[in-house]
Amino acid sequence: MNKTNPGVALVTGASTGIGHATAKTLQNAGFRVFGTSRRAVAQRTDGVTMLTCDVTDDRSVAKLVYDVLAEAGRIDLLVNNAGVGLIGGAEESSTVQAQALFDVNVFGVLRVTNAVLPAMRRQGKGRIVNLSSVLGLIPAPYSALYASTKHAIEGYSESLDHELRPFGIRVVLVEPAYTRTSFEENLARPDNLLDVYDAARAGMDVIMRKAIETGDAPEVVAETVLKAATAPVPRGRYAAGKMARQVSLLRRFVPASAFDKSLRKQNGLPA
Numbered sequence: 001m002n003k004t005n006p007g008v009a010l011v012t013g014a015s016t017g018i019g020h021a022t023a024k025t026l027q028n029a030g031f032r033v034f035g036t037s038r039r040a041v042a043q044r045t046d047g048v049t050m051l052t053c054d055v056t057d058d059r060s061v062a063k064l065v066y067d068v069l070a071e072a073g074r075i076d077l078l079v080n081n082a083g084v085g086l087i088g089g090a091e092e093s094s095t096v097q098a099q100a101l102f103d104v105n106v107f108g109v110l111r112v113t114n115a116v117l118p119a120m121r122r123q124g125k126g127r128i129v130n131l132s133s134v135l136g137l138i139p140a141p142y143s144a145l146y147a148s149t150k151h152a153i154e155g156y157s158e159s160l161d162h163e164l165r166p167f168g169i170r171v172v173l174v175e176p177a178y179t180r181t182s183f184e185e186n187l188a189r190p191d192n193l194l195d196v197y198d199a200a201r202a203g204m205d206v207i208m209r210k211a212i213e214t215g216d217a218p219e220v221v222a223e224t225v226l227k228a229a230t231a232p233v234p235r236g237r238y239a240a241g242k243m244a245r246q247v248s249l250l251r252r253f254v255p256a257s258a259f260d261k262s263l264r265k266q267n268g269l270p271a
Contacts, residue, residue, distance in 0.1 A: 005030060006230060007076030010068055012036045012055060012112055014048065017181035018131065019081040021218035022225045023048045029226055031077065034068050038082075055082050055108030065115040074123055077229050078116045080109040081131045083149075085187040087204060089197040090144035092190030098145050101188070105149035109156070117169070125168040129228050130157045131221075132173045134239070134247045138259075141267050142197075142204040158236060172228045172236060177243035178208075178215030203268050216241035 009026045013019040014035025023035040027047045035044075036053040043050055049071075053064040068075060083105045086093065093101075109130060120126030135143060136150030154173060161171035224240035239245040250259060264271060 007031060008068070008072045008074050009033045009077040009079065009229070010036070010065075010075050010112075010116065011079040011081055012053065012108075013082030014050065015041050018176065018179060018218045018221045019079075021222035022079055022081060025219065025222035025226050026077070026079075026229070029230070032072060034072070036064060036082065053112075055112055056103045058111060061111045061115050065112075065119070069119055075116050075119050076123070076126060078112065078126070078128045079131070079225060079229070080112055080128070082108055083131065085143075086146050086190070087143055087187050087208065088190035088201055089142060089194065092192050092194050092197060093145055094191050097188070097191045101145055102149055102152070105146070106152045106156070109153060113160070117164070120169050121167045123168075126164075126170075127229050127234070128157075128160075128164075128169065128171045129225055130171065130173055131225075132157070132175045132237070134175055134177045134244050136173075136175060137248060137251050139263060141263075141269060142201060154237075161236065170234050172234045172238065174221065174224050174228050174238050174240050175244050175248065176216065176221045176224075176240040177247060178211040179221055179241075180212060180215050180217055200269075207268060216243070 006029065009031040011019055011023045011026065011033060014023040015037035019035065023033045024046050027033045033048045035048050035050050037050060038052070038054050040052050041050055051064055051067060054060040065075070084101065086097070086101050113128060116126075116128075130153055132153050133150045135147040136154040140147035157171050157173050164171060221240040224238050228234055228238045239248045250262075254262070261271065
């Protein structure tokens with residue numbers, strides 16, 4: 001593989017939003033790209049091959065990787081992008097709902113990664129880019145369970161990277177902030193709504209919609225994924241967009257009490 005032929009990329013959740021933009025950006029950069037969607041979609045006209053995969057199903061994931069290897073012979077880059085959201089008070093979700101969220105956002109990443117790793121080890125090289133979020137770095141009132149999945153991906157990715165370096169494989173994180181996608185329209189709602197959280201939940205809905213309307217374009221995140229995927233010596237994490245970079249710096253250098261006060265103010269919470 002070289003700059004003119006960087007190899008074969010597999011992007012999960014590539015039918016819309018960040019995944020769609022990422023697949024297109026990688027294809028334009030020379031990758032042969034396979035994208036996935038949970039349900040069958042029309043084949044794209046930009047050179048990206050779309051395949052059906054449910055990341056919560058072991059057999060579906062195994063078939064996906066088998067089909068890509070049968071057609072392309074290798075997988076050089078895996079972008080774990082598939083995920084779902086959930087907004088509401090943490091106690092408004094049953095453990096069943098929380099487990100379903102983790103099954104997509106965390107165990108889905110584990111399933112696809114584990115399925116791809118044998119091929120990457122045989123090749124002696126590979127890159128895995130996991131889509132995290134600034135909510136993997138900071139608290140997220142009324143998104144506690146979603147933020148927990150991203151915190152989990154952060155710890156998993158950093159740890160896995162150390163395990164895989166001897167095989168020529170690197171694992172990196174890309175951390176977007178609010179992005180102009182249909183993410184908020186696809187948010188799950190708590191399965192045990194409590195009146196006590198109605199006002200706060202409605203307020204967070206408004207804040208999120210406004211933030212997404214003024215957020216980064218999906219292409220900003222896609223370009224960051226490309227950078228993380230092709231850097232000869234990658235960093236462990238890449239903030240995607242101006243807001244994400246600002247949040248990352250603030251989290252690292254602002255005193256905890258000041259950060260706490262600012263976060264509550266930004267989220268419309270009483271001091």
